[in-house]
Amino acid sequence: MEPWRKAPAVFVANLLPPAAWLGVFFVLPLSLLWLYSFGDKVGITGIDINWTLANYARAADPLYLGILIKSVWIAGAATLTCLMIGLPVALAISFAPRHVQPWLLLLIILPFWTNLLIRTYALIAVLRTNGHVNYVLEWLWSAGDGLLNLIGLGGYQILGTGFTPWSLLYNDAAVVTGLVYVHLPFMVLPLYAALYRLDRSLIEASLDLGAGHLRTFFYVIAPLVLPGIASGVIITFIPALGAYLTPDLLGGTDSQMIANVIERQFKAANDWPFGSALSFLLMYITFFGLAVRSLLAGRRGGGVSA
Amino acid sequence: MGRIKGVSGLLGALSRRGFMQGAAATGLTITAMPKFAAAGDEKRLNFYNWDTYIGETTLADFTEVTGIEVKMDLFADNDELFAKLRSGNPGYDVIVPTGNWVARLRQADMLAPLDHSLIPNIRHITPRFLTGSSFDPGRKYSLPYMWGTIGIGYRKSKFTEPPYSWKWLYDSGEYSGRMALMTESDELLGMALKYLGYSLNSTDAGQLAQAEALIIKQKPHIKAFAEDNGQDLLASGEVDLVMEWNGDIAQVMAEDSDIGYIVPVEGSVVWEDTLAIPKGAPHLQNAHAFINFLHEPEVNAGIARTVQYASPNQSALALMDASYTQNPVIFAPQSVLDKSETLNYLGEEATTKRQEACTRIFAA
Numbered sequence: 001m002e003p004w005r006k007a008p009a010v011f012v013a014n015l016l017p018p019a020a021w022l023g024v025f026f027v028l029p030l031s032l033l034w035l036y037s038f039g040d041k042v043g044i045t046g047i048d049i050n051w052t053l054a055n056y057a058r059a060a061d062p063l064y065l066g067i068l069i070k071s072v073w074i075a076g077a078a079t080l081t082c083l084m085i086g087l088p089v090a091l092a093i094s095f096a097p098r099h100v101q102p103w104l105l106l107l108i109i110l111p112f113w114t115n116l117l118i119r120t121y122a123l124i125a126v127l128r129t130n131g132h133v134n135y136v137l138e139w140l141w142s143a144g145d146g147l148l149n150l151i152g153l154g155g156y157q158i159l160g161t162g163f164t165p166w167s168l169l170y171n172d173a174a175v176v177t178g179l180v181y182v183h184l185p186f187m188v189l190p191l192y193a194a195l196y197r198l199d200r201s202l203i204e205a206s207l208d209l210g211a212g213h214l215r216t217f218f219y220v221i222a223p224l225v226l227p228g229i230a231s232g233v234i235i236t237f238i239p240a241l242g243a244y245l246t247p248d249l250l251g252g253t254d255s256q257m258i259a260n261v262i263e264r265q266f267k268a269a270n271d272w273p274f275g276s277a278l279s280f281l282l283m284y285i286t287f288f289g290l291a292v293r294s295l296l297a298g299r300r301g302g303g304v305s306a
Numbered sequence: 307m308g309r310i311k312g313v314s315g316l317l318g319a320l321s322r323r324g325f326m327q328g329a330a331a332t333g334l335t336i337t338a339m340p341k342f343a344a345a346g347d348e349k350r351l352n353f354y355n356w357d358t359y360i361g362e363t364t365l366a367d368f369t370e371v372t373g374i375e376v377k378m379d380l381f382a383d384n385d386e387l388f389a390k391l392r393s394g395n396p397g398y399d400v401i402v403p404t405g406n407w408v409a410r411l412r413q414a415d416m417l418a419p420l421d422h423s424l425i426p427n428i429r430h431i432t433p434r435f436l437t438g439s440s441f442d443p444g445r446k447y448s449l450p451y452m453w454g455t456i457g458i459g460y461r462k463s464k465f466t467e468p469p470y471s472w473k474w475l476y477d478s479g480e481y482s483g484r485m486a487l488m489t490e491s492d493e494l495l496g497m498a499l500k501y502l503g504y505s506l507n508s509t510d511a512g513q514l515a516q517a518e519a520l521i522i523k524q525k526p527h528i529k530a531f532a533e534d535n536g537q538d539l540l541a542s543g544e545v546d547l548v549m550e551w552n553g554d555i556a557q558v559m560a561e562d563s564d565i566g567y568i569v570p571v572e573g574s575v576v577w578e579d580t581l582a583i584p585k586g587a588p589h590l591q592n593a594h595a596f597i598n599f600l601h602e603p604e605v606n607a608g609i610a611r612t613v614q615y616a617s618p619n620q621s622a623l624a625l626m627d628a629s630y631t632q633n634p635v636i637f638a639p640q641s642v643l644d645k646s647e648t649l650n651y652l653g654e655e656a657t658t659k660r661q662e663a664c665t666r667i668f669a670a
Contacts, residue, residue, distance in 0.1 A: 044414035044654060045392050063662075067669050130543045167483070169544070170530040249535075253528050256668040267385035268491060269661035270654065 037276035047273055055277035064261065064278065068285075071257040074172060074247075075240035078179035079187075082236050083229065085180070086187035091221075093188075094195035105192065108185050116182065120249050123178055127168040127250075134165040170252040178246040183239060187232040194228025195221075230293055238286050258282060347591040353378045354387065354398040356579070359452075361609035368599050374592050383534070391416050395586035399593040405578040406492070408448045409441040409651035417447040418583045424594035425449070427601035430621035435578070440648050448580035449597060450618035452610070455576055455638045455646065456493060457569035459540050459555035460547040468568045469547055472501035476520055482527040484546040486539050489531040491664040492649055493575060494521065497549065500572045500647075507650045509659075518663045522670045531668065540565060551577075556614050556635045569638040573645030578618070 004011040037056070039049040058064070093104045111119060126132045141163040148154050168174060198221065206216040222229075244259035251257075258278065265275025349372075353365075357380045361367075365376045379398070381387045384407045390396060391411070403411055411417050422428055428436070428449065435450040442448045458469050464484075469475075475485055476498055488494050496506035498517035508514065529545055536548040541558040548555075555567040581600060583593045599605055606622035616636050617623055623631060630636060638646075652660075 041654065044410060063666060063669060067665075070669075128542055128544050248533050251530075253525050253531055254668060254670065256665075260668075261665055264661060264665070267383075267389065269658060270388070271658060271661075 033276040033279060036273050037280050039273045039276075041271055041273055044270070055274045056281070058274060059277050059281050064258075067256060067261055068258050068281070071241055071259070072285075074175055074255075074257060075179070075237055075243070078176045078183060078240045079233055079237045081176060081180045082184050082187040083233060086184060086191055086232065087229075089184075090188050090191035090195055093192055094198075105189075108188050111181075112185060116245060119182065120178060120245060123181060124169065124249065127174060127177070129165045129167070129169075131168070133168060137166060138163045169250060170255075172252065172255055174250040174252070175243075175247050175255050175257075178250045179240045179243055182243075182246065183236045186236045186239070190228050190231040190235065191225065194225040194231075198224055227297070230297070234289065234293060237289070241286070242282065347374075347589040349374045349592075351376045351400065351589055351592040351596055352398045353596070354390070354401045355380060356402055357382070359402065359579075359613055361605070361612045364600070364605060364609055367605065367608075368596060371599070372592075372595060374589075374595065376596070391584055395584045397588055398584050399587040399589045400596055401582055401584050402451055402579050403448070403582055404649075405439070405441040405448075405580060406649040406651045408580055408582060411582070411584075412442070412447050413651070416585055418585045418587060418590065419446050420449065420583065420597070421594060424591070425598040425601070427598045427603075430601055430603055430606070430619050432618050432620040432623075435618045439578075440650055442580070448582040449601070451579045451581045451600070452613065452615035453576060453578040453618055454552045454615050454636070455569050455643075456488075456497070456549065456551055456574050457555070457567055457638070458547055459537060459550045459558070459565060459567050461540065461543075462564050462566045464546045465566075468566060470568060470571050472497055472570045472572050474547060475549055476501045476524055479527045481547055483529050485528055486530045486532040486536050486545045486548045487521075487528055488536065488549050489533055489664075491660040493549070494531070494667075495660055495663060496575060496649065500570075500574065503572070506575060506647050507652060509652055509656045511659075514659065514663060518667060521667050525667070525670060552635050552638075553613070553615050556633075559635065567635045569642045569646070571642065571645070573642060573647065574638075576643060576646045576648055578648065 035049050036047055038051045038053070039047040040052055040054070042048045089108070093101055093108075096104055124131070128134075141159060145154070145159050148156075148158060168177075202220055202224070203216060206220045207213075211219065241257075242259045243257060244263050247255045247257045247260055259282075262275050262278045262282070265271045265278065269275075351374050353376050355378055360378070365378060369375055381390065384404050387401060387403055388407065388411070391398075391401075392414075395416070408417070422445075431450060435453075436445055439445060458472075458475065460469050462468075464481075474481060475487060492506075495514065495517050498520050499506045499508050499513060502513070502516055502520065504510070504513045504517075530539065532539055532548065532550075534554075536545075536550040537554040537558045539545045540548045540550075540555070541562055552567060552569075555565065559565045559567065581597045583590065583597075587593050600609065601619055603619060603621035603625060606617055606619040607625040610617040610619075610622060610626060610630065614630075614633075614636060617626075
């Protein structure tokens with residue numbers, strides 16, 4: 001017999017606070033938004049819920065679909081970059097001595113202790129035209145130029161006549177950089193969790209039997225930590241898709257993402273029904289992604305999960 | 307008095323800490339009584355204001371004179387103010403909406419009418435603000451607080467002559483990649499309309515489409531649509547010219563003498579922030595007393611000295627020195643002001659249309 005059947009009162013008492021919390025602060029507001037998405041704006045502050053589909057029809061306009069596709073693209077690029085950086089990092093941490101591992105993990109989590117807005121402004125100071133990266137590049141340039149002068153090649157201007165600062169901010173690449181910086185821990189932690197549980201003898205066996213390090217990585221380690229990769233990808237991609245502060249502050253003139261459009265509906269445009277419809281569209285896409293993931297996990301069988 | 311005692315008694319019953327607070331409030335009221343006779347309200351006032359938008363000692367002075375404690379909350383933009391009041395006034399007595407938002411708040415029936423007889427200092431306000439208001443005729447719901455312009459902030463050393471026209475931001479590749487415009491739809495589209503020779507309050511679909519096309523054509527030269535940080539982009543050398551509020555540019559000009567500000571010849575927005583009382587304000591009397599106090603010439607001059615925006619109070623202006631009254635960043639030349647307009651509230655449909663145009667611009 002299951003424990004909760006033996007003591008239903010204890011079970012209910014334990015369940016009630018979190019259920020009430022979820023109900024009041026999650027289900028209720030979300031239901032309201034869901035209702036709004038089927039409403040019409042009346043006057044300045046009124047919303048008449050008449051089950052219209054006009055908001056969803058408007059969201060299907062190529063304009064908004066284009067922005068949605070662009071958002072998926074940027075979030076996808078950020079997730080992929082996170083994976084490419086996160087996997088080696090997680091691997092390195094999991095192979096580090098046991099007593100060092102908590103400290104390395106702490107370093108990964110440390111940026112979370114600072115507010116997102118402050119971190120983003122810090123990134124602006126690093127990447128801007130007169131920022132730290134360009135400062136170092138300029139120093140390298142003048143060092144290189146000085147060296148060329150020294151060996152008598154100065155007259156050829158091989159490095160150009162002067163240092164031109166790189167445009168590192170206000171473009172899509174800056175948005176991806178910002179998203180990677182912010183979301184990297186989301187990728188590293190589930191990967192580390194999966195690698196931590198990996199049976200090391202399998203790697204030794206692979207190496208003993210003649211597979212190289214790369215081959216071992218792709219044919220033994222990668223398939224075994226695939227659930228961890230899937231978790232990392234999902235919990236990185238979903239918040240990245242809904243990012244609005246990063247494209248606002250780091251993006252160029254066409255870096256607007258779908259969350260920026262949603263934000264404007266709730267603020268400047270004062271069109272809550274349409275904003276709600278866009279929000280739910282985003283949520284449906286997320287649910288679809290999660291459904292595909294569990295479907296794939298189910299097909300692999302064996303109940304593998306991260 | 308009686309009401310306050312009742313409240314503190316209630317608090318005392320609830321908790322010891324509440325009782326202490328209640329007792330403190332009561333004590334304060336007693337000492338303040340002789341100074342301020344017009345009772346009826348609890349000695350409190352909730353002020354909802356923009357950041358860094360009040361004199362250094364203004365609130366303390368008000369408490370000194372009237373015994374009314376002021377609690378100030380801050381908002382970042384009119385959207386935030388509107389969103390806060392949308393589902394009912396959470397307890398604010400005086401708010402500082404910009405002119406066009408006064409009209410919107412008024413239409414949404416969110417403002418309480420002002421009793422001019424309780425604000426005798428109205429006589430100090432420059433008459434044109436009282437008679438010529440397009441968003442609040444007769445000033446039944448709002449009084450001017452500070453006003454200013456939008457213009458072009460620029461790095462002087464990169465220009466042989468000041469960028470006197472919106473052309474440099476909207477219709478020229480000469481400073482390609484070194485300019486930033488604003489993200490706010492009314493301002494972004496409005497200045498394009500001004501450049502094209504139309505009213506910035508235009509609701510004509512053809513004119514708006516022209517403005518939209520103009521900005522989309524200019525986009526390759528624009529570095530960013532600045533999110534209220536245009537002055538930082540200019541100050542850090544990221545861009546050489548930027549569309550910004552005059553006060554924001556004045557801030558960075560104080561630290562960098564190579565930065566200039568000009569309101570283009572085509573005209574611009576003349577914005578006006580106002581003092582208004584939201585419906586359901588718990589301390590109506592105090593709110594009127596506070597608005598009256600802010601237009602006390604000495605007090606108003608003190609605020610103007612701190613915030614460095616243009617005061618609509620002519621008696622206060624008489625108290626200011628030339629470094630303020632002759633400052634071209636604070637007071638644009640009259641010839642340019644004559645061509646400038648105040649933003650009006652154009653209705654919900656027009657707002658939606660402008661927002662959609664901006665979404666298209668940003669997506670293009």
